[in-house]
Amino acid sequence: MKYVLVSGxxxxxxxxxxxxxxxxxxxxTIGLTVTSIKIDPYINIDAGTMSPIEHGEVYVTDDGGEMxxxxxxxxxxxxxxxxxxHNITTGKIYQQVIERERVGQYLGKTVQVxxxxTNAIQDWIERVAKVPVDESGAEPDVCIIELGGTVGDIESAPFIHAVSxxxxxxxxxxxxxxxxxxxxxIPPGPGGEQKTKPTQRAVSDVRSAGLNxxxxxxxxxxxxxxxxxxxxxxxxxxxxxxxVAVHNVSTTYHVPLxxxxxxxxxxxxELLNLSSIQxxxxRIEQGKRMWRDWVDLAHSQDNPHDTxxxxxxxxxxxxxxxxxSLSKSFEHAAMYCRKKLKVIWVDASHLExxxxxxxxxxxxxxxxxxxxADGLCVPGGFGTRATLGMMKAITWARTKxxxxLxxxxxxxxxxxxxxxxxxxIEDAGSEELHPDAKNHVIVYMPEVDKSKLGGTMRLGKxxxxxxxxxxxxxxxxxxGSAPQIQERHRHRYEVNPEMVDRLEKxxxxxxxxxxxxERMEIIxxxxxxxxxxxQFHPEYLSRVLSPSxxxxxxxxxxxxxxxxITAKLNSDVRANTKKKPNFSKLSREYGVSRKKLSRRWRGLPSRSTRPPTRRLLSLDQEKALILWIEYLDNIGAPPTNQQIEESANYLLGKDFSVHDFIKRLPKQYVRIVQKPQEKERTVAEHYGEVERWFIDLELAIQQYKIRPQNLWNFDETGFIVGQGKDEAVVTAYPKTSKRVSSLSSRESITVIEGINAEGKIIPPLLIPKGKVHLEEWYRHIKDDDWLVAPASNGFITDKIAFEWLQHFDHFSRPGAFPDWRSRVGEGDATSIYQITRISGEAEDGLFALEGQPVTSGHVFGNLHFSKIRSHLLIRAQYSPSSSQITTPKNVYEDPALEP
Incomplete structure (x- = not known):
């Protein structure tokens, strides 16, 4: 990785x-893949709660970051x-370090700047610099790091030390x-003298700080x-x-030139030996073409036709x-149309x-x-100030x-x-602007937390x-013919769905x-x-060479x-799609089947929308199958599609299409596929059992004076939890993978359960087998991107997962105590391990685990998840014999599975 630091x-x-x-x-332009990181020394976690008048615009990324x-x-x-x-702030770094200290990750050391x-800053930069940022999915070759503020500011000191x-x-x-x-x-103007002393002092300061x-x-x-x-x-x-001399130019698009x-x-x-990067x-040709387009657009603004x-x-x-971003998007559109842009800034309060x-x-x-003005734009904002002036301007645009926009x-x-x-509707208003109005056409989104401002909006693409x-x-x-678009959002209010019919009429x-x-996006x-x-912000996705x-x-x-312009855009689309694409290449690139891509290119509808006509089972057989599915659902173990197919094949003695079966019965589809998930999520809202366990754990730790390093999680392999297109799923693939798993193709999983020093049970943690270590989970993810299940009959919320990780994860890092690593999760792609007994003391007072693989069909049949378990063990000095680390028998419903 090559780094280019830009300081000021x-x-x-x-x-x-x-x-x-x-x-x-x-x-x-020479074919390199480039990424960027911005360092802001302020203590805020992000820019989301900053005043636009003080800080400027809050920029929103695809993943909802407020930057x-x-x-x-x-x-x-x-x-x-x-x-x-890609935006590092002092607040983010200190928050990360403090969280690590709170869970004992620094092992009792005095935590210092x-x-x-400084190590946390460097680790952050090195990790983020490797994240793919373009459609190629390749790791970047060069990372541009902008150090905000000026060298010498007291808040920049840790970052300067880190980058040195x-x-x-x-x-x-x-x-x-x-x-x-x-x-x-000095004095300003053509006859003034160019003073170099400030630059000399600035270079001297940056060198004294350790940078050259x-x-x-x-x-x-x-x-x-x-x-x-x-x-x-x-x-x-x-x-x-x-x-390098960078003087003022007519537009910033001339700066690269x-x-x-x-x-x-x-x-x-020469400095970075870029010729060594093959x-x-x-890609080289793509870079040359990009430079030609840039030069053409930059020069087109020198002599535009109309204003x-x-x-x-x-x-x-x-x-x-x-x-x-909005003013820049206007510039991009003006360059595309070969026109000269004149933005007239109007304070809406002056219209009142x-x-x-x-x-x-x-x-x-x-x-x-x-x-x-030739056009009128009313952008986003918050609060009641100046909104009356905005509505007056909107009335003018509508009536004239x-x-x-x-x-x-x-x-x-x-x-x-x-x-x-x-x-x-004379008293039509908004819950934000007119809380006392009787007819709210704009309301809070149901999922919004009204008590918090930071990060509580609907954010991202x-x-x-x-x-x-x-x-x-x-x-x-x-x-053109696109049925949908993807846009970035930043809002906490929406059009009242109950008023939509009246407005459309x-x-x-x-x-x-x-x-x-249910949510209105475009009027x-x-x-x-x-x-x-x-409702979205189109300016966030506008690019110099590709306007919104x-x-x-x-x-x-x-x-x-x-x-x-409409005709030109549509002709460009037709020109780009006229040549038959390479479906094999696209299939590998996007993880979509070749046949599906071919059908879409020919304009054929999705096969999933066609109503199925095949009926292999008799009505009585279908009813029996549905009753069996409902029974498993009621006991907390809804069957997978594979299990339904196996059961039907047993009845028929031939191949059976479970997809046609479910699609032909829409009510049962809801019952089989959707309702179990909703039930599991509803059950997961109750934290009582898990919270009680954490209380018991804390009491046991205090009673036995257990230090964090004495708690041991045997499973060191690490797991990834993914999310499918429409539902949360477990998968062995990271979320960056182009493969999307579904509930019908679960990967190998392990259910981890633990006990404390008093022999009390930790609710099982259902996680899939993977290759990425647990320690990386909560560093790089958003809460709503991941799902785990520490409940006996279904999924639980991310909050509990993070609590689990904060308690135990950092003690199962790669390379730690490899001789004591259990075999949990080491099975083949279709098996998980059932811990059957504790074998006795191992070296240095640790207890080893033994287990045998159980097929996934057994696990997801009539068995509850709570029957599949491994254990979190404690060093022998706190539990001198294996008899003190036992599981209460009443937690097992099947005597055959007792230890």
Whole structure:
């Protein structure tokens, strides 16, 4: 792995993010895979609760991370998909270290900034740098690290120390540093003198902190003079080629061209020995094509044909960075349409009647900007301030046929405005903005926690399904024949489903909804040039070379070229799909069967939607089979599809299609497939039994003075829990795998149960066999991506899994006590181990386990999960003999399974 650190001196906000992104772009043009990490020294866990006026925009990633706005620059420039872990904050690092300390992972050591905090930072960087970030799925070749703030800030000290150590970890030829500095011009203007002293001091400070820059990027309002460059190189003991001048340009898209002209890529190639990285010819050609497209788009903005003005009516317009992704998405659309963009920033509060009384000039100026704009956009936000002005602007756009785009809050206000002024619901309001209103057309989402703000919204990428009968939609036409789209969200309110029918009867069409059809995603007016509101944030997925279709359609409507752009997009789609694809290659790449891809390409419907007609079992046989399924379901052991097939084959003596059987009986399908899961989740809501066990464990630990290192989990193999398309499943594959498992194809699993020093039972933990170690579980995952089952008859929530891991996981790390490792989970792909007895004392006072494999059919037949168990044992000095580590007999329902 190659690392490029971008640090800053003199002042913050001089353009480190743009320079880092431009550097990554140049590396991609030679075929390298590039990833990015942003370090923010603030103590916040993330940017989710920060004020947009103070911090700027909160950028949202696919996985729901609320990030610094610079992460948006990286994704837009490099065409990558980053994760929440690509943004490191002081809060995240300290939270991780404190959690490790609380569970005893540091084994009683004094936890300090050096080495524990600095090591955690380095480990984080090395781990995240290897995460694939593009469609190739390959591990990146180069990682760009942007160190936020300026060198010398007290909050940056641990990170500076960490990256200086990272340089030694990476080794020579694998690490380079670009230090961004500022060269002021005094007095400002063409006749001013370019001052180098701030840059000299900045380089001196960064060297005293343990870093040694390989390149200095000098930011200045005007091109640097040769004498200035020579002076900086001389005073900083560097060669002239190591000083890169980055002056102000017409658009930031010219910065990569400016760096390429100064041979930055050649210098980095020498520093990092990039020629040693072998790249396939196709990737090299892709990089060249990307550079040609970039240069073409950058130059297209130098002499645009027409100017299109967009009025952005928002709450936080005093700081333009609060809407930076949206303004950039407008630029992407303008470049695609070959138009010149003019963004008019309108403070929505200036459109309200109160401003007329206080400041008539601001009131008339704001309304002049709204009335003269070619298009009007109302973006997202929170709180009641300025919302009345936003609704007034929406009324103007609706009644005057001005192209309108409402995003998040903008869409919600458009619904309220329509309900009030068209439907006639005078007191229509929102639970956020109008809590006392009787008719709430905008309500809290049911799953939202109203008591907490951080991380409680609906975040990340979610599908949006175009509804049948919406073929007329101008927005949908931009996507061609796509039945659904994937967009990123950040909201905690939604359109009230109970008001949808009434609104649609009045003419407001909900063109897009979520997969369940319960959450409104897109609104559109049919008899309007462009009146569209979206609950998602299309700006988060807009890229320089691939603009968001939602924003592009709005801009094209404002520019008067919507039909032309729609036709161009559809022709591009047809051109891309005209050639028959390589189905074998795509099948391997995406993990989808070749036949299924072929059918989709030919426009054939899914076979799963065809009603089955085959009936092999008689009615009586089917009834008997259903009764058997219901019996197993009632005792907490619902059968798998494989078991149903085996039972039917026993009756028939021939092959039996369980899928046709279930699909032909929709009520039984719910009973067989869906209801057991719901029941298990309902049972899992009760924490009593598990909480009581943790209390007993704590008492036993206190009574016997047991230290954490004396608790031992024999299963050291490690497991992964996955999630299928529509339901949670257990699988031996990590969530990054392209294989998707289902309930009908469970992998090998192990049910781990433990006992404490008093012989009390830990509820069994059902986890699948895998290859990734347990210690990695809770470092890299979101709560809602994983599922475990420590209950005797079903699944339990993630909270208990994390408690389990925090108590025991770090003592089963790879390489620890390998001689005492049990055989649990070491079976073949179709077996799990049933622990039948404790054999006696092993070396050093530990008890060994013995077991024999049991087929999965036995396990998931009439047996309860609680009968399949292994044990968490304690060192012999706390339990001198094997008789003290026994399982109460009453927990076994089958005497044959007793120890």
């Amino acid at each position: 001196g003199v002042i913050s906000g001089v353009g480190k993010g743009i320079i880092a992104s431009s550097t990554g772009l140049l590396l991609k 610094d706005l610079d992460l948006g620059n990286y994704e837009r420039y490099l065409l990558t998909t980053l994760t929440r872990d 050096v080495p524990h905090i 150590q990272l340089q030694r970890r990476a080794g020579k030829g694998n690490y380079a540093q670009i230090h961004v500095s500022y060269v002021p011009v 820059p390989d390149l200095i990027a000098c930011r200045c309002e005007q091109p640097l003079e040769d004498t200035t460059i020579d002076k900086i190189a001389n005073m900083c003991q560097m060669e002239r080629k190591q000083v 400016l760096l390429e002209k100064q041979k930055l890529l050649k210098t980095l190639s 790249q396939p010819p196709a 299109v003005s967009i009025a952005l009516v928002g709450k936080y317009t005093t700081l333009h960075d609060a809407y930076i 009647d109160e401003t007329m009384e206080v400041s008539p000039a601001e009131f008339h100026k704001a309304w002049h900007n709204v009335c003269t 046929n001005v192209p309108f 409402g995003i998040c809050l903008g869409m919600q206000l458009a619904v309220i405005e329509y309900a009030r002024n068209v439907v006639g 979610h599908p949006c399904i175009f509804q049948s009968g919406s073929e007329w939609s101008r927005l949908r036409a931009l996507y 009045a003419g407001l069409t909900f063109v897009g909804k979520d997969v369940k059809g 559109e007016l049919r008899d309007h040039p462009w009146f569209v509101g979206v 279709f939602t924003v592009l359609g709005f801009f094209a409507a404002a520019a008067g070229c919507l039909d032309e």
